[in-house]
Amino acid sequence: MSTPVKKVPIHLQSSQNRLLIKNGKIVNEDNIIEDDVFVEDGIIKEIGRNLIIPGGTRVIDARGKYVFPGGIDPHTHFEFEFMGTTSVDDFYQGTKAAIAGGTTMIIDFAFPKQGESILDAYYSYREKADSKVCCDYGLHVALTSWSDQVKQDMSILCSHHGVNSFKTFMAYTFMLNDSELYSVFDHCKNIGAIPQVHAENGPEGHEMSRPEEVEAEAVNRACTIAHQVDSPLYVVHVMSKSAGLAIKQARERDVRMIGETLVAGIACDGSHYRNPCFSHLAAHILSPPIRPDNTTPQYLMNFLAQNVLQVTGSDNCTFNKSQKEMGMKDFSKIPNGVNGVEDRMSVIWEKGVHSGIIDPMRFVAITSTNAAKIFNIFPRKGCIAVGSDADIVIWNPNKTRVISAKTHHQAVDYNIFEGMECHGVPEYVIVSGRVCVDEEQLRAVQGHGRFVETPVYPAYVYDPEKLAHVRAAKNGTLNEVELSNKLAKIELE
Ligand code: URP
Ligand code: ZN
Ligand code: ZN
Ligand code: ZN
Known part of the structure; x- marks a missing residue:
């Protein structure tokens, strides 16, 4: 019996399918921590310090920079x-x-x-x-x-x-x-x-x-x-x-x-x-x-x-x-x-x-x-966490750039933000584990993206507890103070 040849997707064939982002300030919606992020085959595999990393891993030093989704x-x-x-x-x-x-x-x-x-x-x-x-x-x-x-x-x-x-x-x-x-x-x-x-x-x-x-x-x-x-x-x-x-x-x-x-x-x-x-x-x-x-x-x-x-x-x-x-x-x-x-x-x-x-x-x-x-794709997207897609930005808050149609990467011949100076520059942008902005150089790859399904019933709006409170409020079974306290609490969760 012959063994079927396993087809490796093109975007994983690069020798740079392993990446270690060191010393950055990892920003999620609810905290900022200083840690290292290890990425393999398009996924965030580990977050922590002194990670044991396989040979051939590319290391990016993110000291003094933010690492966010x-x-x-x-x-x-x-x-x-x-x-x-x-x-x-x-x-x-x-x-x-x-x-x-x-x-x-x-x-x-x-x-x-x-x-x-x-x-x-x-x-x-x-x-x-x-x-x-x-x-x-x-x-x-x-x-x-x-x-x-x-x-x-x-x-x-x-x-x-x-x-x-x-x-x-x-x-x-x-x-x-x-x-x-x-x-x-x-x-x-x-x-x-x-x-x-x-x-x-x-x-x-x-x-x-x-x-x-x-x-x-x-x-x-x-x-x-x-x-x-x-x-x-x-x-x-x-x-x-x-x-x-x-x-x-x-x-x-x-x-x-x-x-x-x-x-x-x-x-x-x-x-x-x-x-x-x-x-x-x-x-x-x-x-x-x-x-x-x-x-x-x-x-x-x-x-x-x-x-x-x-x-x-x-x-x-x-x-x-x-x-x-x-x-x-x-x-x-x-x-x-x-x-x-x-x-x-x-x-x-x-x-x-x-x-x-x-x-x-x-x-x-x-x-x-x-x-x-x-749109119900969290935590695959929208956070830096183990198991999430390696869609990561390394952001240097100390650099500035000036927006212009002359330098933008869009097809359009005008930019409504022309001349605006912005502090903060994406030095690296990692898309499904591939470094697509590398030291500010754009290396995007046509066809590298995938269609992502957005499943129904996102908890953000269909969470049963949230729904129950909203309904109780509507039916007048919660008074207004109770209601706003409950909603404030749910909002924070
Ligand atoms: O003017 C707009 N917003 N153009 C795009 C179509 C739309 O309504 O979103
Ligand atoms: Zn519209
Ligand atoms: Zn629109
Ligand atoms: Zn203008």
């Missing part, structure tokens, strides 16, 4: 066909840029084309992405219509295809109405999925004049609907003070309401829309828009510090200047979207940690751990 960007749109054109960062260039900035997993949105089923949209995204991604990725699925077929396909995507989240829209031509949102949220609850909402009241594309109250109203309405059907809710791209306050209020009733904000909202304000240069102004167009009130970025960062908001994404959806010019004569035709997948970690570090609003642990929570928990 690779970033997870839960919101990207690579090679997205949108508003009559296609975003220029594809799954190769987009994930490569992600890695350059310290992000080791992205979650994109499979969008059905006109008339396409969500199942086919999923297959088509897998086909686009699988061979191109340099780092692991997952998929949310966008619901642009509602029917029994959509409902059935949602169940199939959850049970067979590793999808656990569905994005709905209260804006754009493919928005759902309230009663459809009701049905989607209810179905999500029944199958253990996470309903997501683009909360903005408006049937059309971008409008310069759209005030933030419109966003807050939609957030409020979406949270009310979720509350009615007793489902969790993930509000994507919270861009304004009033929308943040609406989330805060909703969380007082139910901590399963989750808010994501964008790095664009943390770093930019609406003054960019008054720039006389069309390319400048158009590059900043996204929905909901960045806000004219220039204290908004600071507010959003404070919301992240206070756990009113839990997650930061980029909503990376990049269009070149020439594509943005489609809207030269009509603002509503400017393809919506900004860059951010590469710079998210740096910008959040700069505005959050360097400016003293959050500590490195909260940084890890809002750039990685919370997303891993919400």
Whole structure:
């Protein structure tokens, strides 16, 4: 009998499949310890001091540096066909840029084309992405219509295809109405999925004049609907003070309401829309828009510090200047979207940690751990722990870099953070055990990433104890003080 030849995946054939990261400050969401990390075959195998390590192990000295879990960007749109054109960062260039900035997993949105089923949209995204991604990725699925077929396909995507989240829209031509949102949220609850909402009241594309109250109203309405059907809710791209306050209020009733904000909202304000240069102004167009009130970025960062908001994404959806010019004569035709997948970690570090609003642990929570928990891939992702995927960033807080389209790794020809100086540089980025940024040199490998299934019923929102308390509160069987004490306790766990 012949012995079958065991096929070794290409990414494990390198002689550098063993790695020892020494003397770094390991940051998880709940502690910082100084220890060594031993990685083998893409997995963190040991953490400790004086580890006994096999010969041929590469050693990286991380003294004076932070070692934290690779970033997870839960919101990207690579090679997205949108508003009559296609975003220029594809799954190769987009994930490569992600890695350059310290992000080791992205979650994109499979969008059905006109008339396409969500199942086919999923297959088509897998086909686009699988061979191109340099780092692991997952998929949310966008619901642009509602029917029994959509409902059935949602169940199939959850049970067979590793999808656990569905994005709905209260804006754009493919928005759902309230009663459809009701049905989607209810179905999500029944199958253990996470309903997501683009909360903005408006049937059309971008409008310069759209005030933030419109966003807050939609957030409020979406949270009310979720509350009615007793489902969790993930509000994507919270861009304004009033929308943040609406989330805060909703969380007082139910901590399963989750808010994501964008790095664009943390770093930019609406003054960019008054720039006389069309390319400048158009590059900043996204929905909901960045806000004219220039204290908004600071507010959003404070919301992240206070756990009113839990997650930061980029909503990376990049269009070149020439594509943005489609809207030269009509603002509503400017393809919506900004860059951010590469710079998210740096910008959040700069505005959050360097400016003293959050500590490195909260940084890890809002750039990685919370997303891993919400999308149910923790502790495989989102922490530095034995058994976790070796997605690791070695971050030098004492170095600085200046963001520029001239040096970024994205395909797009513009960068909305142009000229921003950021303290903190990812010196090494390890993706599934492979050193893909090595002494600041990018060595991403096309096809190295894998599709990561996101299982249903994440404990973050479906934990029975949390649910019981939320329900008791709703039924009035807990008084308010009892309730807030209980919720505070659960939140800390
Ligand atoms: O303007 C944006 N945000 N573009 C991407 C599509 C979306 O709504 O997330
Ligand atoms: Zn959106
Ligand atoms: Zn988006
Ligand atoms: Zn600018």
